[in-house]
Structure formats: C-alpha cells, structure tokens
Amino acid sequence: MVPHLVTALSGPLQDLEKRFLDKTTEIERWFRMAWNDNTPPFYSSVDVRNSGFKLAPVDTNLFPGGFNNLAPEMMPLAIQAALSAIERICPEARSMVLVPERHTRNTFYLTNVARLAAILKQTGLDIRLGSVSEDITEPTRFDLPDGQSLLIEPLQRKGNRVGVDGMEPCAVLLNNDLSAGVPPVLQGLNGQIVVPPVHAGWATRRKSTHFQCYNHVVDSFAEMLEIDPWLINPYFTQRGQLNFHERVGEESLAEAVNEILAKTRIKYAEYGIAEQPYVVVKADAGTYGMGIMTVKDAAEVVGLNRKQRNKMSVVKEGLEVSDVLIQEGVHTFENIDEAVAEPVVYMIDKYVVGGFYRVHTGRGRDENLNAPGMHFVPLAFESPCNTPDCADRPDAAVNRFYAYGVIGRLAALAASQEIEATIPTELIA
Known part of the structure; x- marks a missing residue:
C-alpha cells in the first residue's frame, strides 16, 4: 500500500518509474x-x-532520529546493513558508545535511540549510551512509553579517547547532530573511530555543499539513465552574510529567489506543468524544520515582519542564521486520509532499510511538512526498497518504493562525497 497520488500528472512520474524498472x-x-x-x-x-x-530529495540527514518509525519487518534488513557498516569501519569491534541528542524529555526520540541500540546489539556489539549533556552527571534511567527503559551515562574523556564508566569502546556512533557545536569531550580525539565524523555535524556542515555534490552524482546517473536530471534534482542556490533581524541582504535574497523561480518556470513550460512554481528558503545549516519559509514571489522576502524575521533568524540550539539555501520547491501530491504526505527513506551503510511517511493535516502540498503538528502515519514501507517487480505496474507499491530507494541512495552517495570533500585540512595526511 502507498498513499494515493492525487494528481493528473502521474503519467510523467510513471514514465520515470518505468524507466527505473526497465534499467x-x-x-x-x-x-x-x-x-x-x-x-x-x-x-x-x-x-x-x-x-x-x-x-526529488529536499533534505538529507546524517544523524537520523526516526528508527522507531520503521516497520518491525524491516529489522532483519537493518541488522544486516549495520553489520556491513561495522565490518567496514572496525571489523574487530566488540563495543560501541552511542551518543544521543541532549534532549532527554522527548520520549519519541528516546524510543528511536532504543531501536537503534537494539539493531546494533544484534551485530554482536556491546552498546552503551554516553551523553554530552551537562544534565547527565551520573547514570540515569529513562522509562519509555512502550515499557522499555534506557540507561544514559555521562560521556567521559580519557586522554585522546572517550567512553563511559568501565568501557573504552572501539567506536563511537553519534546520533547527535552537533547543532550546538562540537563539545570539548569530542574534540581532538585520536585513534578512535567516530561516525559520522564530527565535521559532518551542523556546526560546520552546509546543505548547499550537499546539493552541490548531489548535482555531480545526478548528472552522472541521469546520463547513464538517459533522462533529464531535473526530474530528480531541485534547482538551488545559496546566499550568505544575511541578517534577518537587521534586514541585511534582503535584495540579494530576492534576486536568488527570482533566479530559481525563473529557471523552474522554464522547466514547467517545457513539460506542460500548470502548477505554480515556488521556492523554499531554508537555513543552510540546521534541522527540525526550523528556519524555513515558502515563497512564490521574490517580493515576499523583502520587508519581512517581525514574526517572520524571528522565525528565520534562529534554528535548533539557538544557532544564528546568516547563510540560506534557496531551493526549488517540489510539490507533494501524495495524500493519506486527505492529508499531504512525503516519504522519508532510511539507509544504513549503502543499503535502504525502509522508510515511512511524514504527514501533516495542516499543511498544503507546497509547504514544509517537517513542522509542529506533523505525525508519522503507521504506514511504514511494507516491502524492501531494493526488490522491484518488473512484471507489475510502475506505480505498484514495491516499484514506487524502489524508486524512492534509488533517490535515497543517490542522496547517500552525495553525502559520502560531501563528507570526503569537507574533511578539515589538518586531518588530511
């Protein structure tokens, strides 16, 4: 089962999906x-x-926090993928410390941590949870809504390595996106594997860099597939040195919005698309759907009111916004119970391990769904994303999931190149 695709333009999409099947x-x-x-x-x-x-992808998260939303049937696949990842980074690993986000009041997030820890334990690792939060000064147990509990301990530094009391792990897995910066306990580690690397955190990562890498990946893929890369790639540009509070950079931002809208209108005309183009302006660093606005005319970003300026000025952990990504808006015409929905694809290593649908009853098809009021419908992907059925319809569930998986893998490949390209110079031998 997949959400109903509410559009008369499903023909072009089925052409793309059929291309995926044929190739x-x-x-x-x-x-x-x-x-x-x-x-x-x-x-x-x-x-x-x-x-x-x-x-097309509109965002890629390198510290995913929704493993609890995956279907239980996908767990064997997730465990096998995690095993591949562990064998790649440290084949002889016996233990790992998982570093969660600082917020411990969000039980939905902690349920994700529990699911992730369970997956890793099935690879043969001893898993402990080590927090960088100042509030965790001793081992603390948290009860979860499903009856489970988690023991979170302070992350400790010993020399150039970190661990928890009684364990110096082979590897450290970050499930903390470092929006507040790299804490001292994680700085300057030597000889200990940390994944993702700290430079992949939002303190230094930029979405524009990711989509530059995605451009490179998609150009190669589209040439092989003999398709227009625009069909799977949103236009974007970037602007920096903005100050929303002081209205510094508004004209430059308006020019960028006009640029993306103009390019999108040309493509809409080429493909006979009657929808109104729009642009998403989002913080170039940060997550949780913060620092995002949708605009259909460049004039909308000039003379923002105080509420709009406040919304765009600060993202998670109070990070000030000075750089933004201006991205072609991609409508979502998928619908669950008359509410718009978008798929979220999850990967471990190079393997798609499932996904689910983000749904928002209060948002439209041209709005950001990662916002307060969203929910995750219990409509997890019911089959793997790597087993298409070429004898079935292009829009059959198994084949649409395959198409989603292709996009997810392209984004992961771009993330791989992004991480490699942004290694700090002092770490390059």
Missing part, C-alpha cells in the same frame, strides 16, 4: 561501481517529495 540492471551496476569509489555514511535519512512529474 534496473544498469542502475544496480552503476551503484555498485559508484560505491567502489566512495565510502557510505554510517547511516542517513532522506526526505523525498513526489509531485507526479518530479521525484
């Missing part, structure tokens, strides 16, 4: 060769938008 062998060979030259992120999640005429 499955070539696609899988292309990915196999690409991963020979690139190291996958330990894990990632990708927000995908399906407009009926375009299927």
Whole structure:
C-alpha cells in the first residue's frame, strides 16, 4: 500500500518509474561501481517529495532520529546493513558508545535511540549510551512509553579517547547532530573511530555543499539513465552574510529567489506543468524544520515582519542564521486520509532499510511538512526498497518504493562525497 497520488500528472512520474524498472540492471551496476569509489555514511535519512512529474530529495540527514518509525519487518534488513557498516569501519569491534541528542524529555526520540541500540546489539556489539549533556552527571534511567527503559551515562574523556564508566569502546556512533557545536569531550580525539565524523555535524556542515555534490552524482546517473536530471534534482542556490533581524541582504535574497523561480518556470513550460512554481528558503545549516519559509514571489522576502524575521533568524540550539539555501520547491501530491504526505527513506551503510511517511493535516502540498503538528502515519514501507517487480505496474507499491530507494541512495552517495570533500585540512595526511 502507498498513499494515493492525487494528481493528473502521474503519467510523467510513471514514465520515470518505468524507466527505473526497465534499467534496473544498469542502475544496480552503476551503484555498485559508484560505491567502489566512495565510502557510505554510517547511516542517513532522506526526505523525498513526489509531485507526479518530479521525484526529488529536499533534505538529507546524517544523524537520523526516526528508527522507531520503521516497520518491525524491516529489522532483519537493518541488522544486516549495520553489520556491513561495522565490518567496514572496525571489523574487530566488540563495543560501541552511542551518543544521543541532549534532549532527554522527548520520549519519541528516546524510543528511536532504543531501536537503534537494539539493531546494533544484534551485530554482536556491546552498546552503551554516553551523553554530552551537562544534565547527565551520573547514570540515569529513562522509562519509555512502550515499557522499555534506557540507561544514559555521562560521556567521559580519557586522554585522546572517550567512553563511559568501565568501557573504552572501539567506536563511537553519534546520533547527535552537533547543532550546538562540537563539545570539548569530542574534540581532538585520536585513534578512535567516530561516525559520522564530527565535521559532518551542523556546526560546520552546509546543505548547499550537499546539493552541490548531489548535482555531480545526478548528472552522472541521469546520463547513464538517459533522462533529464531535473526530474530528480531541485534547482538551488545559496546566499550568505544575511541578517534577518537587521534586514541585511534582503535584495540579494530576492534576486536568488527570482533566479530559481525563473529557471523552474522554464522547466514547467517545457513539460506542460500548470502548477505554480515556488521556492523554499531554508537555513543552510540546521534541522527540525526550523528556519524555513515558502515563497512564490521574490517580493515576499523583502520587508519581512517581525514574526517572520524571528522565525528565520534562529534554528535548533539557538544557532544564528546568516547563510540560506534557496531551493526549488517540489510539490507533494501524495495524500493519506486527505492529508499531504512525503516519504522519508532510511539507509544504513549503502543499503535502504525502509522508510515511512511524514504527514501533516495542516499543511498544503507546497509547504514544509517537517513542522509542529506533523505525525508519522503507521504506514511504514511494507516491502524492501531494493526488490522491484518488473512484471507489475510502475506505480505498484514495491516499484514506487524502489524508486524512492534509488533517490535515497543517490542522496547517500552525495553525502559520502560531501563528507570526503569537507574533511578539515589538518586531518588530511
């Protein structure tokens, strides 16, 4: 089962999905060769938008926090993928410390931590949870809504390595996106594997860099598949040195919005698309759907009112916004019970391990769904994203999930290249 695709333009999408099916062998060979030259992120999640005429990623998270939303049937696949990731980074690993986010009051997030720890334990690792929060000064137990409990301990530094009391792990897995910066306890580690690397955190990571890498990946993939790369890639540009409070940089931002809208209108005309183009302006660093606005005219970003300026000025952990990504808006025409929905694809290593749908009853098809009021419908992907059925319809569940998986893997490949390209110079031998 997949959400109803509410659009008369499902024909173009089915053409794309059919192309994926017809070229499955070539696609899988292309990915196999690409991963020979690139190291996958330990894990990632990708927000995908399906407009009926375009299927594209709009965000990639390198510290995914929704493993609790995956279908239980996907757990064997997740465990096998995690085993592959562990064998890649440290084949002889016996133990790992998982570093969660600081917020311990969000039981939904902690349920994600519990699911992730359970997956890792099944790979043969001893797993302990080590927090960088100042509030965790001693081992603290947290009860979860499903009856489970988690023991979170202070992360400790010993020399150039970190661990928890009684354990110096082979590797450290971050499930903390470092929006507040790299805490001292994690700085300057030597000889200990940390994944994702700290430079992949939001203190230094930029979405514009990711989509530059995605451009490179998609150009190669689209050439192989003989398709227009725009069908799976949103236009974007970047602007920096903004100050929303002081209205500094508004004209430059308006010019960027006009640029993306103009390019999008040309493509809409080429494909006979009657929808109104729009642009999403979002903080170039940060997550949780903060620092985002949707605009359909460049004039909308000039003379923002106080509420709008406050919304765009600060993101998670109070991080000030001075750089923004201006991205072509991709409509979502998927619908669950008359509410708009978007798929979120989850990966461990180079493997798609499932996904689910983010739904928002109060948002439209041209708005950001990662916002207060969203929920995750218990409509997890019911089949793996790597087993298409070429004898079935292009829009059959198994084949649409395969298409989502292709987009997720392209984004993960871009993330791999992004991480490699942004290694701090002092760490390059």
